[in-house]
Structure formats: structure tokens, C-alpha cells
Amino acid sequence: MGRKLIHKGPVVDLGSETVTLPNGTSLSLDIVRHPGGAAVVALNSNEEICLLHQFRHAAGGWLWELPAGKIDPNEQAGTTASRELAEEAGVKSKQLTSLGKILTTPGFCDEAVFLFLATDLSQCALQQEEHEVIDIHWIKFHKAIEMIHTGEIVDAKTIAGLFYATRYLSHKDTIA
Secondary structure, three states: OEEEEEEEOOOOEEEEEEEEOOOOOEEEEEEEEOOOEEEEEEEOOOOEEEEEEEEEHHHOEEEEEOOEEEOOOOOOHHHHHHHHHHHHHOEEEEEEEEEEEEEOOOOOEOOEEEEEEEEEEEEOOOOOOOOOOEEEEEEEHHHHHHHHHOOOOOOHHHHHHHHHHHHHHHHOOOOO
16 A cells, blocks of 8 residues: 555645555555544433534534544543543533444544543533634534434434443433
């Protein structure tokens, strides 16, 4: 496999990669390499989750999202999840449970997002970055699920995180 770097930025790099597929076909593919990310379903004692209403230029406007962010070099996904929850939502968690991972766009990108459930929450200092335009909301878990079905939530990591949390929480006999 050969790789020709096309662009390297602070978040991703794009390269043209020469590959041989399992069927023997050789071709060139444009591939985005990304360090991965973590997203957090933060559940408080009132059975509300933290959803961010965040402006995303690439998506054309406002999205409902879980607190999430890019994994920094030499950082574990759980550390990223805790850091992003504190920075974006002003919340820390005593209990962080792994829910699984998703591949966001495997046709052209290697980004994996690790999903977590955060419980036993408390407030901490908010540290949003200048490029983040975020409104923080606490919404009943069942209402967030309804927002998926009505098309209000379209962000893939948020949908997946809530899906995984539903399975986890149903085993805890907490939320239907």
C-alpha cells in the first residue's frame, strides 16, 4: 500500500492510497485519516441527558449533539470523554461506562467514535473553546429518543449513543 499526502490539517489528513482489495483489484482511494473521538451520554438523577445545541458550519447550521470531541495524542477515549463533558457541558462524572464504538463514515474515513454513559454527575467549570457555539440543554431521556424519530436529532454519534444507552439502561430497570 502506498500513500500520497494531499492535505494535513490540525484535525484530519487526506491522502490518496493505493490498495489491493481482497478480490485482487488494485485501485487508488482518497482516504481521510482521523485520530478518533469520544461522545458521552450524561444522565443525571432526574433521568435527563445533556444535549448540546451546537452550531456546525459543515452541516449548515444547528445540530443536537452529545458532548463529544477528538481524542488527543496519547489520550485514552475515556479520558477524552471526561474532558469533553467538562469542557463543553460543565459536568464531571464519577461513573463512566463504555457503551461501544462506531465508525462514522467507513467508505472514506477511519474515524472511530467511542461512546460512553456518564452517571453520578456534578457541576464543574465550563471551558468551551472559541470555535464552539453551544447551548446546553438537559432533556428527559425519552424525549431525546422522540427527537430522533421526529428528525430533530440527525447526528450519527448522538443517535448511536442514545441507542446504546437505551439497551444499557433497560438492563438497569431505570428508563424505558
